Amino acid sequence: xxxxxxxxxxxxxxxxxxxxxxxxxxxxxxxxxxxxxxxxxxxxxxxxxxxxxxxxxxxxxxxxxxxxxxxxxxxxxxxxxxxxxxxxxxxxxxxxxxxxxxxxxxxxxxxxxxxxxxxxxxxxxxxxxxxxxxxxxxxxxxxxxxxxxxxxxxxxxxxxxxxxxxxxxxxxxxxxxxxxxxxxxxxxxxxxxxxxxxxxxxxxxxxxxxxxxxxxxxxxxxxxxxxxxxxxxxxxxxxxxxxxxxxxxxxxxxxxxxxxxxxxxxxxxxxxxxxxxxxxxxxxxxxxxxxxxxxxxxxxxxxxxxxxxxxxxxxxxxxxxxxxxxxxxxxxxxxxxxxxxxxxxxxxxxxxxxxxxxxxxxxxxxxxxxxxxxxxxxxxxxxxxxxxxxxxxxxxxxxxxxxxxxxxxxxxxxxxxxxxxxxxxxxxxxxxxxxxxxxxxxxxxxxxxxxxxxxxxxxx
Amino acid sequence: xxxxxxxxxxxxxxxxxxxxxxxxxxxxxxxxxxxxxxxxxxxxxxxxxxxxxxxxxxxxxxxxxxxxxxxxxxxxxxxxxxxxxxxxxxxxxxxxxxxxxxxxxxxxxxxxxxxxxxxxxxxxxxxxxxxxxxxxxxxxxxxxxxxxxxxxxxxxxxxxxxxxxxxxxxxxxxxxxxxxxxxxxxxxxxxxxxxxxxxxxxxxxxxxxxxxxxxxxxxxxxxxxxxxxxxxxxxxxxxxxxxxxxxxxxxxxxxxxxxxxxxxxxxxxxxxxxxxxxxxxxxxxxxxxxxxxxxxxxxxxxxxxxxxxxxxxxxxxxxxxxxxxxxxxxxxxxxxxxxxxxxxxxxxxxxxxxxxxxxxxxxxxxxxxxxxxxxxxxxxxxxxxxxxxxxxxxxxxxxxxxxxxxxxxxxxxxxxxxxxxxxxxxxxxxxxxxxxxxxxxxxxxxxxxxxxxxxxxxxx
Numbered sequence: 049x050x051x052x053x054x055x056x057x058x059x060x061x062x063x064x065x066x067x068x069x070x071x072x073x074x075x076x077x078x079x080x081x082x083x084x085x086x087x088x089x090x091x092x093x094x095x096x097x098x099x100x101x102x103x104x105x106x107x108x109x110x111x112x113x114x115x116x117x118x119x120x121x122x123x124x125x126x127x128x129x130x131x132x133x134x135x136x137x138x139x140x141x142x143x144x145x146x147x148x149x150x151x152x153x154x155x156x157x158x159x160x161x162x163x164x165x166x167x168x169x170x171x172x173x174x175x176x177x178x179x180x181x182x183x184x185x186x187x188x189x190x191x192x193x194x195x196x197x198x199x200x201x202x203x204x205x206x207x208x209x210x211x212x213x214x215x216x217x218x219x220x221x222x223x224x225x226x227x228x229x230x231x232x233x234x235x236x237x238x239x240x241x242x243x244x245x246x247x248x249x250x251x252x253x254x255x256x257x258x259x260x261x262x263x264x265x266x267x268x269x270x271x272x273x274x275x276x277x278x279x280x281x282x283x284x285x286x287x288x289x290x291x292x293x294x295x296x297x298x299x300x301x302x303x304x305x306x307x308x309x310x311x312x313x314x315x316x317x318x319x320x321x322x323x324x325x326x327x328x329x330x331x332x333x334x335x336x337x338x339x340x341x342x343x344x345x346x347x348x349x350x351x352x353x354x355x356x357x358x359x360x361x362x363x364x365x366x367x368x369x370x371x372x373x374x375x376x377x378x379x380x381x382x383x384x385x386x387x388x389x390x391x392x393x394x395x396x397x398x399x400x401x402x403x404x405x406x407x408x409x410x411x412x413x414x415x416x417x418x419x420x421x422x423x424x425x426x427x428x429x430x431x432x433x434x435x436x437x438x439x440x441x442x443x444x445x446x447x448x449x450x451x452x453x454x455x456x457x458x459x460x461x462x463x464x465x466x467x468x469x470x471x472x473x474x475x476x477x478x479x480x481x482x483x484x485x486x487x488x489x490x491x492x493x494x495x496x497x498x499x500x501x502x503x504x505x506x507x508x
Numbered sequence: 509x510x511x512x513x514x515x516x517x518x519x520x521x522x523x524x525x526x527x528x529x530x531x532x533x534x535x536x537x538x539x540x541x542x543x544x545x546x547x548x549x550x551x552x553x554x555x556x557x558x559x560x561x562x563x564x565x566x567x568x569x570x571x572x573x574x575x576x577x578x579x580x581x582x583x584x585x586x587x588x589x590x591x592x593x594x595x596x597x598x599x600x601x602x603x604x605x606x607x608x609x610x611x612x613x614x615x616x617x618x619x620x621x622x623x624x625x626x627x628x629x630x631x632x633x634x635x636x637x638x639x640x641x642x643x644x645x646x647x648x649x650x651x652x653x654x655x656x657x658x659x660x661x662x663x664x665x666x667x668x669x670x671x672x673x674x675x676x677x678x679x680x681x682x683x684x685x686x687x688x689x690x691x692x693x694x695x696x697x698x699x700x701x702x703x704x705x706x707x708x709x710x711x712x713x714x715x716x717x718x719x720x721x722x723x724x725x726x727x728x729x730x731x732x733x734x735x736x737x738x739x740x741x742x743x744x745x746x747x748x749x750x751x752x753x754x755x756x757x758x759x760x761x762x763x764x765x766x767x768x769x770x771x772x773x774x775x776x777x778x779x780x781x782x783x784x785x786x787x788x789x790x791x792x793x794x795x796x797x798x799x800x801x802x803x804x805x806x807x808x809x810x811x812x813x814x815x816x817x818x819x820x821x822x823x824x825x826x827x828x829x830x831x832x833x834x835x836x837x838x839x840x841x842x843x844x845x846x847x848x849x850x851x852x853x854x855x856x857x858x859x860x861x862x863x864x865x866x867x868x869x870x871x872x873x874x875x876x877x878x879x880x881x882x883x884x885x886x887x888x889x890x891x892x893x894x895x896x897x898x899x900x901x902x903x904x905x906x907x908x909x910x911x912x913x914x915x916x917x918x919x920x921x922x923x924x925x926x927x928x929x930x931x932x933x934x935x936x937x938x939x940x941x942x943x944x945x946x947x948x949x950x951x952x953x954x955x956x957x958x959x960x961x962x963x964x965x966x967x968x
Contacts, residue, residue, distance in 0.1 A: 157788035215750025215792040261721025287887035290675025328617035332675040427747035429887040
């Protein structure tokens with residue numbers, strides 16, 4: 049009897065699957081955006097998929113994995129791009145999506161089980177005039193636990209910053225992987241121990257986070273003569289405190305043809321911006337658009353935009369929620385039309401972000417197609433980009449990142465599944481130390497955090 | 509029969525007053541904060557106070573003033589500090605406070621008659637989960653028309669900027685002073701024509717502005733070892749997008765004794781911050797306070813804070829709304845205890861605002877007591893100050909302002925009633941041109957806008 053057989057016996061009564069299609073589906077995320085990760089991760093599959101329906105069932109899974117020393121990978125919506133959800137050593141994939149209860153929601157804050165779908169959360173919050181401050185472009189698929197464990201920013205970051213900012217998450221509950229699993233409540237900066245840690249050091253079971261009182265968000269597409277005209281508009285919009293905003297996304301004209309459903313609104317050769325603005329202020333936004341000689345090609349009111357996003361709109365035609373053309377969704381649309389596309393992650397820091405964008409656009413004009421996401425960071429306006437790249441070789445990809453860094457642009461490697469290499473964000477985070485506590489047998493998402501045993505001993 | 513007699517006859521049936529106490533009260537604002545303005549404006553009184561109860565009555569007032577060439581001054585709550593409401597040439601003072609109807613209020617926006625009291629507006633908006641984005645510390649007295657005509661920023665500016673930012677006001681309706689008064693609707697940048705113009709160029713009759721979905725704002729007082737520790741805390745709080753905030757006000761320890769009702773919470777020699785934070789995030793704020801070795805000496809929950817501000821709290825003791833100790837209310841409290849106090853207006857631009865504050869605190873340590881209001885401006889964190897000054901001479905006051913300017917601090921003269929001299933804000937505003945249109949006989953608030961006839965002709 050193998051360890052897996054014994055584990056399976058321990059989990060009698062739970063929802064298990066080991067048919068090949070389910071194993072394959074549950075062992076993948078969007079790592080295939082990367083031509084570097086694709087060959088490395090393709091074909092790695094779990095031996096068993098478990099879908100616990102309650103925290104008690106999850107506890108049985110954690111206990112059984114510990115008891116039988118079976119590796120496990122925790123999975124939400126599987127919308128990550130770094131292979132976070134790919135089991136490198138087989139074992140169990142735990143699909144968290146049935147752990148989706150609302151614990152509470154009140155003005156300014158809510159708490160959900162980690163498997164809650166972010167769109168469902170926003171539907172629930174909406175009834176009370178509240179909303180998530182920000183969400184990935186994959187709101188319809190992503191879970192809140194997955195976003196905390198593998199995400200960073202998104203729609204709304206133009207106002208509210210990043211998920212790792214102090215205050216962006218109020219508390220996390222984490223289950224340890226031990227024979228007798230414990231629940232640990234993390235608050236304040238303790239949260240950073242497991243944030244963006246790909247589930248290597250404990251199972252996030254509940255997420256408590258602040259909510260924003262909701263605006264009515266109208267959608268706009270605006271086109272411009274040149275990319276830099278669009279960029280300067282984006283910067284000016286960001287610098288305008290007087291207009292409430294949820295999305296400021298600026299795109300190279302050459303990206304237009306990849307966004308097929310938006311074709312009627314994207315004339316050839318025109319750079320464009322995709323915007324979400326507080327509806328009563330859309331007229332004021334028009335003034336700013338006119339300043340920058342922009343042309344509004346698509347307008348959708350807040351009620352319809354919400355209905356489209358919530359799946360309650362039954363009108364004819366029209367594109368999906370506009371945010372599903374921004375952030376890393378842009379890469380998805382481009383890849384559907386051109387399999388040679390990939391992306392890089394760039395950040396243009398204040399106060400020279402606009403000049404750095406201009407330099408980057410010129411320097412890599414041949415094979416990099418910039419689309420920018422404007423964000424607030426530490427009291428400043430900055431610009432980040434999940435820029436499209438016409439992929440040729442890994443050497444060229446690395447050369448672009450190296451040259452961008454030389455030029456003063458911050459670059460983080462999107463083409464690695466190793467947490468330690470993932471760039472600027474988590475260098476100081478105490479993930480290894482916490483791993484020893486929450487995952488003493490080293491079973492969680494093996495291969496993603498390298499050298500943690502040494503690091504945790506050195507920290508003693 | 510004098511012009512005034514004929515005017516009075518035209519206004520039969522309206523609420524008029526010309527008893528000395530009413531005339532005196534209606535002819536004053538808080539210009540006496542300034543030892544320079546006090547002797548210049550003391551004793552200037554209107555001949556008649558009119559309180560129109562409707563726009564039709566107001567139209568009769570405007571028409572009669574035009575017909576009989578009687579000067580008029582438009583007045584809201586009279587909370588200005590520059591003598592805006594003081595009639596330099598006698599005539600009529602128009603008290604707008606009965607023109608206070610709600611035109612509409614819906615999520616994200618509202619429109620009120622100009623005489624609406626800002627606290628009453630917030631009470632009405634509160635029923636729908638909305639609030640004014642920002643208000644002066646004089647919310648309980650100020651009218652929305654007066655704030656637009658003579659204010660600038662306030663509580664909430666840490667998030668939403670200034671009243672003259674694009675988008676901060678959606679529309680203004682203005683009545684001309686002609687024999688047949690007209691109503692003019694100003695939208696977008698047109699608004700700047702009459703904004704902060706002290707009512708020299710048309711009577712603001714309605715104000716439409718965006719509202720914010722309301723947070724539950726908790727109050728805190730926090731003390732620090734040193735003023736600069738408090739300043740650095742304030743800056744860090746501002747740079748923290750993850751915590752929703754409404755007030756970040758930082759005070760020199762020497763200001764504490766002037767704020768008598770806060771005495772229990774202000775230990776001697778401790779600098780302090782007065783804060784309003786989204787209640788569900790107050791615990792997170794505590795982390796930031798601990799980073800800066802701050803000590804929380806006063807906590808008031810959002811429900812109680814709102815009840816205190818709305819006048820519905822019937823508990824015992826406790827100070828008034830904390831915002832009534834910030835912005836220029838600080839000067840009011842100080843003047844009550846020490847008649848030799850006055851103030852200056854400083855602004856510390858990004859990105860060196862903290863260093864500029866430190867320089868200023870040292871440079872003028874002897875006679876300037878800084879209290880800072882943190883604001884967002886054009887995508888950046890900046891600091892402004894209505895700093896207390898131990899007044900000696902006008903020469904010293906001017907020397908402080910000149911030296912501050914040399915040091916890179918922006919200074920605007922608070923000690924002038926002449927609009928042209930009032931500093932950085934309105935230099936490019938097309939107020940003179942609009943005056944010729946809206947006030948062709950030059951009757952409105954005479955003496956406040958100098959040389960407008962020449963300026964409006966030069967603009968042709």
